[in-house]
Each structure stands twice: as structure tokens, then as C-alpha cells.
Amino acid sequence: MSLKDPIPIVFAPFVLLPGAVLRYKVSSTDERSFFMDLVKRQPAESPIHVGLIPSVYGSQKLQPGNVGTYAKLISYAASIEKGSLTLLLKGLQRMIVERASSRKPMAYVRLHDDPKESPELVLSGLKSNGLMPIISMMSQLGIAKRLGDPEFSPDRIAEEFEFTYEEKLEILEALSFSERLTKMISIMEKILQVKDKSVMRMTVIKPPGSSYSSRPIKYWGGFGPGGRDEDPNQDLAKKIEEARMPPDIHKVAINELARLNSMLNINSEASVQRNYLETLVSLPWSISSQDRININSAKEELEKDHYGMEKVKRRILEYLAVKQLTKSQLKGPILCFVGPPGVGKTSVGRSIARILGRKFQRICLGGVSDASDIRGSRKTYVGAMPGRIIQALKYCGTNNPVILLDEVDKMSDGRLHGNPLAALLEVLDPEQNAQFTDHYLGLPFDLSQVIFIATSNTVDTIPVALKDRMEILELGGYTEEEKYHIAKDFIIPKSLIDHGLEAESVMIPEETLRFVVSAYSREAGVRTLERKIAALLRDAALKIAAMTADGSAPLDLLIDIETVKAVLGGQGYRKSDDRQWTEGSVPGVVVGLAYTGIGGDILPIEATKITPGSGKLILTGKLGKVLTESAKIAFDWLKMALPKYQMAHDLRRIDVHIHLPSGAVSKDGPSAGIALATSLVSLFSGTPVLPDLALTGELTLQGLVLPVGGLKEKLTAAHRAGINKVIVPKKCELHFLDVPQHLIDALEIIPVDHMAEVIDFAFNGAINEIASLVSKL
Numbered sequence: 001m002s003l004k005d006p007i008p009i010v011f012a013p014f015v016l017l018p019g020a021v022l023r024y025k026v027s028s029t030d031e032r033s034f035f036m037d038l039v040k041r042q043p044a045e046s047p048i049h050v051g052l053i054p055s056v057y058g059s060q061k062l063q064p065g066n067v068g069t070y071a072k073l074i075s076y077a078a079s080i081e082k083g084s085l086t087l088l089l090k091g092l093q094r095m096i097v098e099r100a101s102s103r104k105p106m107a108y109v110r111l112h113d114d115p116k117e118s119p120e121l122v123l124s125g126l127k128s129n130g131l132m133p134i135i136s137m138m139s140q141l142g143i144a145k146r147l148g149d150p151e152f153s154p155d156r157i158a159e160e161f162e163f164t165y166e167e168k169l170e171i172l173e174a175l176s177f178s179e180r181l182t183k184m185i186s187i188m189e190k191i192l193q194v195k196d197k198s199v200m201r202m203t204v205i206k207p208p209g210s211s212y213s214s215r216p217i218k219y220w221g222g223f224g225p226g227g228r229d230e231d232p233n234q235d236l237a238k239k240i241e242e243a244r245m246p247p248d249i250h251k252v253a254i255n256e257l258a259r260l261n262s263m264l265n266i267n268s269e270a271s272v273q274r275n276y277l278e279t280l281v282s283l284p285w286s287i288s289s290q291d292r293i294n295i296n297s298a299k300e301e302l303e304k305d306h307y308g309m310e311k312v313k314r315r316i317l318e319y320l321a322v323k324q325l326t327k328s329q330l331k332g333p334i335l336c337f338v339g340p341p342g343v344g345k346t347s348v349g350r351s352i353a354r355i356l357g358r359k360f361q362r363i364c365l366g367g368v369s370d371a372s373d374i375r376g377s378r379k380t381y382v383g384a385m386p387g388r389i390i391q392a393l394k395y396c397g398t399n400n401p402v403i404l405l406d407e408v409d410k411m412s413d414g415r416l417h418g419n420p421l422a423a424l425l426e427v428l429d430p431e432q433n434a435q436f437t438d439h440y441l442g443l444p445f446d447l448s449q450v451i452f453i454a455t456s457n458t459v460d461t462i463p464v465a466l467k468d469r470m471e472i473l474e475l476g477g478y479t480e481e482e483k484y485h486i487a488k489d490f491i492i493p494k495s496l497i498d499h500g501l502e503a504e505s506v507m508i509p510e511e512t513l514r515f516v517v518s519a520y521s522r523e524a525g526v527r528t529l530e531r532k533i534a535a536l537l538r539d540a541a542l543k544i545a546a547m548t549a550d551g552s553a554p555l556d557l558l559i560d561i562e563t564v565k566a567v568l569g570g571q572g573y574r575k576s577d578d579r580q581w582t583e584g585s586v587p588g589v590v591v592g593l594a595y596t597g598i599g600g601d602i603l604p605i606e607a608t609k610i611t612p613g614s615g616k617l618i619l620t621g622k623l624g625k626v627l628t629e630s631a632k633i634a635f636d637w638l639k640m641a642l643p644k645y646q647m648a649h650d651l652r653r654i655d656v657h658i659h660l661p662s663g664a665v666s667k668d669g670p671s672a673g674i675a676l677a678t679s680l681v682s683l684f685s686g687t688p689v690l691p692d693l694a695l696t697g698e699l700t701l702q703g704l705v706l707p708v709g710g711l712k713e714k715l716t717a718a719h720r721a722g723i724n725k726v727i728v729p730k731k732c733e734l735h736f737l738d739v740p741q742h743l744i745d746a747l748e749i750i751p752v753d754h755m756a757e758v759i760d761f762a763f764n765g766a767i768n769e770i771a772s773l774v775s776k777l
């Protein structure tokens with residue numbers, strides 16, 4: 001059948017037989033622009049056909065009678081950066097050039113239809129022609145029986161046995177089936193004469209100086225042992241065997257590999273499938289590290305890594321001891337370290353892994369809002385990936401690492417894309433996690449040997465369902481004294497090594513270090529301190545390097561307070577900043593104590609009266625709901641208390657404004673209750689509170705003082721701010737166990753049960769006298 005219109009002709013340095021699919025990279029600029037032009041001009045929905053005329057050594061002139069392949073462009077990939085164009089072509093039919101078109105390179109062609117010939121007839125013809133020996137050879141190779149296969153064709157055999165360019169050309173140019181078969185058989189005969197059959201020719205033609213490079217891809221999906229020697233999936237088959245998968249998983253992997261083999265290698269589905277199999281084989285299905293627990297050396301290691309944290313260290317040792325005795329049989333509780341940033345939660349987790357000789361992985365859950373982050377997304381989705389748990393296992397290469405789930409409290413509830421919390425609960429549930437099924441894998445992976453440890457900044461924000469499964473261990477913020485020791489014994493030695501400095505070459509006197517701690521580290525943890533020390537040592541390294549640049553012997557370098565100020569600047573926090581709140585000279589001003597996720601801080605409160613008013617309570621300073629309620633409680637308590645303290649005021653004619661400075665910082669929580677009430681008493685009595693006093697405690701309407709959290713952090717913050725008297729709820733007694741002795745020694749701590757005791761102490765017993773004076777006015 002002659003085609004009406006001329007078709008574009010490509011002189012190809014290879015033979016594409018009908019039925020074969022071939023990818024080749026066009027590297028000449030002319031060819032590239034020719035194809036790009038073609039693609040651009042063709043309407044999107046209509047297929048692009050080209051005529052391929054094999055031409056390696058010959059001229060590139062079109063002659064009537066040239067035999068070529070009518071082919072379809074299946075797809076192409078252009079890389080703009082690399083300037084490359086890769087085409088995927090499928091041979092459809094033989095074609096014969098009728099004449100060249102005036103437009104170049106185009107030609108009028110005739111498509112060649114094979115006359116119908118029955119393979120059986122051809123075979124019997126071959127037999128009678130005395131080709132029996134070849135037929136028997138072919139039958140040994142399993143080819144002869146395919147003669148009866150309707151799919152059989154010499155074109156296939158040519159591809160399958162990787163005929164050379166010339167051999168394929170012979171096959172292409174043989175226009176009748178029997179001619180083709182005869183050619184094929186004689187070529188096969190030559191091939192089979194090669195003694196070692198495994199040295200089957202693999203030559204893919206690479207013509208000298210050609211602008212093409214080509215690589216056969218896969219022919220007629222699934223047919224025969226085609227492309228054995230270049231099988232890109234062979235490595236996968238090997239990896240599957242080496243992956244030590246459980247039998248069930250192994251079976252699935254083999255099936256999935258068969259699916260991959262049946263796909264055209266270039267299509268995107270195949271690459272998805274390949275990635276999937278790569279993930280399967282890279283997982284540590286049965287690779288575990290050997291635990292080595294020795295409680296005595298574990299204790300030493302814990303001491304070596306961290307200062308203080310006595311309770312946590314003890315609990316970790318107990319945990320390890322149980323693990324040692326039960327040989328991992330016991331499904332231990334999941335430990336959850338709770339504390340402000342930089343107090344060593346992550347580094348304690350790392351120590352546990354090191355002590356056990358296990359791998360360590362950290363997964364940050366902050367901001368995770370999608371269940372697929374935990375459990376993966378189905379592999380059929382675009383960009384599908386396994387979840388973070390499976391990725392962590394893949395990364396560390398063992399199935400029993402210590403996995404630290406960081407910031408479990410910061411997972412969002414993810415109503416939009418499935419609840420990540422539910423997925424996490426499944427991961428942590430010892431009843432279920434031996435069969436944890438990641439959606440991407442679609443297969444169960446045993447997580448029961450993994451040690452999970454969680455961290456969170458505060459207890460309250462951990463979802464209840466999660467809290468139920470974990471044992472909470474609190475790591476409080478550090479006092480200045482503790483920070484000093486951590487800096488001296490842990491941070492500085494580590495940082496010296498990091499900066500290539502000898503311990504002896506840098507002198508940091510105690511006075512300097514204490515100054516750095518008190519002036520530049522206001523946080524609960526030690527991360528900023530670590531950074532500041534690093535800055536000082538960088539500066540020292542520079543000075544020492546300059547001193548020794550001319551070969552002179554290094555001198556010892558002293559880092560004194562002046563150096564610190566010069567290097568770290570005047571930005572440090574100074575105690576005097578807080579004096580304005582703590583000196584106790586203004587009625588209505590008191591200091592509360594706050595505890596946030598990042599540690600303790602003082603919470604100044606100022607109250608003032610506005611006249612004329614209408615009995616309103618005005619609150620400013622970005623207060624949260626609970627804190628607002630506390631202020632209302634304090635105000636209402638005051639209304640009841642006024643007569644009792646003989647402070648006669650007509651509240652209907654004034655407004656009261658309470659402000660908590662640092663107005664841009666959100667504040668919340670019930671623990672400012674007694675401080676708020678005290679500021680109102682101070683305001684209405686006109687009496688300032690004692691200097692250097694701070695208060696913390698929740699207030700009820702009846703004036704009872706209820707316990708509050710974060711005592712250690714609050715006392716630390718108070719001490720840092722130069723406060724020396726702190727009123728606290730008596731019911732906090734248990735919390736005192738966590739407060740370091742040096743703080744208890746340094747502060748006067750006044751435990752109270754009732755607001756009356758607060759007033760008695762805060763105003764040094766003066767309130768009644770003054771109040772009565774006021775009332776007499």
C-alpha cells in the first residue's frame with residue numbers, strides 16, 4: 001500500500017525490525033532540531049511516523065527500492081541542559097521507498113505487507129530442502145516449536161539472538177517470509193557454530209563516527225530469553241535472593257519482579273516498579289545488630305556523656321537491666337523524654353543506642369500532618385514513598401535500631417489526610433507492630449525489635465492516647481550552676497576538639513565561664529551556650545593560627561571577660577534589666593513566674609486604676625484564655641477581699657487595667673493567679689510588695705493556692721533574675737525533689753496554702769495598717 005503523503009526519513013545507524021522497540025539518543029544538532037521540529041509541528045493527538053533507512057556505511061541518498069522500517073515515535077525525552085534528545089521508536093512494518101520528495105528529508109513510500117505464509121508449510125518446505133540439521137539445532141534451542149506459534153517471526157529471533165547490523169539488514173531486506181526464515185536459519189547456523197553458546201553475540205551496532213547511540217530495549221514483551229546478557233533487572237533478581245527476606249515476602253518480590261519484566265523498561269510504570277523493588281531489597285528484613293549490654297559499663301558511659309540527670313540515668317539503667325535479663329523478650333515501655341529544647345533529650349537517646357551497640361535514627365514529627373508521613377503512600381500514587389519509619393530502617397540497615405521520635409507533641413491532627421496519630425499508635429503498639437504495614441510496601445514489616453523513644457517539649461501537649469503508652473521522664477531546664485558544669489566538663493572539651501585546639505593552649509578561667517553562662521545563656525537548655533562557646537573558640541583558633549603563622553611556638557591564650565564582651569558583643573542578657581520589676585517600689589507591680597516549653601522566666605505584672613471608669617477589667621499583653629480567666633478570678637477575689645482588708649473602694653467608678661509586659665509574647669496558664677491578686681492588693685492598698693520577691697501559684701475564688709508545674713525552671717529563672725524570695729504553693733512539695741540543692745540554699749522559699757499567707761508575707765505584715773489608713777481617708 002502506497003502512502004499518499006511523503007513521510008520524514010531518518011538514516012539510521014541501526015536496523016529496527018518490525019515489532020521491535022528501540023531507544024536511541026540523537027546527539028547531532030541537525031538531527032535533534034529535525035525531530036524537535038517534527039514534534040512541534042505535529043498535532044498533539046496524532047502519532048508521529050517516520051521511515052528509518054539503515055545506513056551505517058553507505059550514502060545517505062534515497063534510492064527508489066530502498067528497504068526500511070516504517071516506525072512510530074512512541075515517546076521522546078529532551079534534556080535542555082544536556083542538549084540531548086532520546087527517542088523511543090517502535091518498528092511497525094517494512095517499507096519500500098518509491099521516490100524522494102522535493103522536501104528534504106522526505107520520501108513517498110510503500111508499506112510492505114507480508115504475503116500470508118503458514119509457518120508449518122514453511123517448516124515442511126525446509127525439511128524437504130534438507131535443512132534438517134538446522135531444524136534440530138533450532139529445536140534444541142526451543143525455537144523450532146515456536147514455528148507453530150502465531151507470534152513467531154524471524155524478526156523476533158533476530159532481535160532475540162542479537163543479530164549484527166548486517167545480519168539484521170539481511171533479514172529486513174528479505175521481503176518474503178520463507179526468504180526471511182531461510183536467512184535467519186543460516187545466520188543461526190553460524191551463531192551456533194560458535195562453540196560456547198554463552199558467548200552469544202551481544203553487539204549492538206555502534207557505527208564509526210555516528211551521531212547515534214542506540215540500545216535495544218525489550219522486544220515483544222515477555223517473549224523468550226531476550227536480551228539476557230543486558231537484562232537490567234538481573235541485578236534485582238540477585239538482590240532479591242540476597243535480601244534475606246521472610247519466605248512470604250520473597251514470594252511477593254519474585255512476583256513483582258516478574259511484573260517488572262513484563263513491562264516496557266522505559267515507561268514510567270516500570271521505573272515506579274523498579275524503585276519499589278529496590279526499596280524492598282534494601283530493607284533490613286532480617287539484619288539485626290547484636291545487643292551488648294553490660295550494666296556496669298553502661299553506667300560509666302551515661303556518666304561520660306551527660307552531667308546530672310540522675311533520675312533519667314537511673315531509669316535508663318533499669319530499662320537496660322530489664323532488657324538484659326529478659327533478653328529483649330519483654331515489651332518494655334516506650335520512654336518519652338520531656339523537657340525544653342537543648343536539655344539533652346536527643347543526646348540521651350543517642351547514648352542509649354551506643355550503649356546497646358544499636359544503630360540510631362531520629363525522626364522529627366514536628367509538623368507532620370499526614371498519615372502517609374508515617375505509613376507511606378500507595379505505590380500507585382505519583383511520587384509515592386515509604387513512610388518515615390520504613391525510610392529510617394532502610395537508612396540504618398538494621399531491623400532493631402533505636403528510633404527517636406522527636407517532638408511527638410507537635411504532630412498536627414491531620415484531619416485532612418488521615419490521622420498521623422493513629423498511624424503512630426500502630427507503630428508503637430507491641431500487639432500490632434510486628435505486622436506493621438506501610439502502604440507503599442503493601443507488606444508487613446516486623447517493628448517489634450525496634451526501640452522507640454519519644455521526645456516532647458511539654459507533657460500537656462502530648463495527645464492522651466499517646467501518653468497512655470509511654471513512660472514520661474522529665475528533663476528539666478538547667479540552673480546556672482549546672483550549665484557551668486556542663487560547659488566546663490562537656491561542651492568545652494568537645495568544642496576544643498571540634499576547633500582543632502589543644503586543651504592546654506586556651507585558658508578559660510572560672511570567672512569568665514560563669515560570666516558567659518549568666519550573661520549569654522538565658523535559655524533552659526544549653527544549645528545557645530554551646531554556640532556562644534563555639535564562637536569564643538573560633539576566635540581563639542583564629543588568634544592562635546595568626547600567632548603561629550610565622551612558625552613561632554604557640555602561646556597560651558587567655559579568654560577573659562573583656563574578650564567575651566568583645567567577641568559576643570553587648571547583646572547578652574544583663575541582670576540589671578530585671579531590676580525595674582523586682583525592686584519593689586511601685587504599687588501594683590509584682591513579679592510572677594512563667595514556665596514555657598523553652599524554660600522558665602520571670603513574668604512581670606503591672607496593674608493600674610483608671611478613673612473615672614465603670615468597673616471594667618482591662619487585660620493586655622497577649623494573654624491566653626486560661627490566663628485571662630485567672631485575671632478575672634483574681635479581680636473577683638479582690639472584690640470579696642476588699643472589705644476584709646478594710647480597703648474601701650467603689651469599684652463601680654473605676655476601671656482596672658492589668659498589663660503583662662513583653663506584650664508581643666503570648667502567655668497562658670493558671671499559675672499567675674496569686675501574682676495577679678497580689679498586684680491588685682498592692683494597687684488598691686498603695687503598698688509596694690517586698691523587693692526581690694516573686695510568686696507562683698494558681699488561685700481559686702476562695703483564695704486557695706493550688707500547685708503549679710515547672711517549679712525547677714521557675715526557681716532557676718527567679719534566681720537568675722536576682723530574686724531571693726519566692727512564694728510557692730505548699731502542695732508543690734513533691735516537686736521540690738527535682739529542685740537542685742544549691743537553688744534551695746540560695747532562695748528563701750515560702751510555701752503557702754492560702755492567699756492570706758501570701759499577703760502577709762508579700763507586704764511584710766504591713767497591709768492591714770496601711771489598708772486601715774486608706775479606709776480612714
Ligand SMILES: Nc1ncnc2c1ncn2[C@@H]1O[C@H](COP(=O)(O)OP(=O)(O)OP(=O)(O)O)[C@@H](O)[C@H]1O
Pocket residue numbers: 305306307308309339340341342343344345346347348406455486490491525526527530
Ligand atoms: N546534661 C548534659 N550533659 C552534657 N551535655 C549536655 C547535657 N544536656 C545537653 N547537653 C548537650 O547539649 C546539646 C543539645 O542537646 P540535645 O540536642 O540532646 O537537646 P534536645 O533536648 O534533644 O533538644 P531539642 O528538643 O531541641 O531536640 C547536645 O550537644 C548535648 O550533648
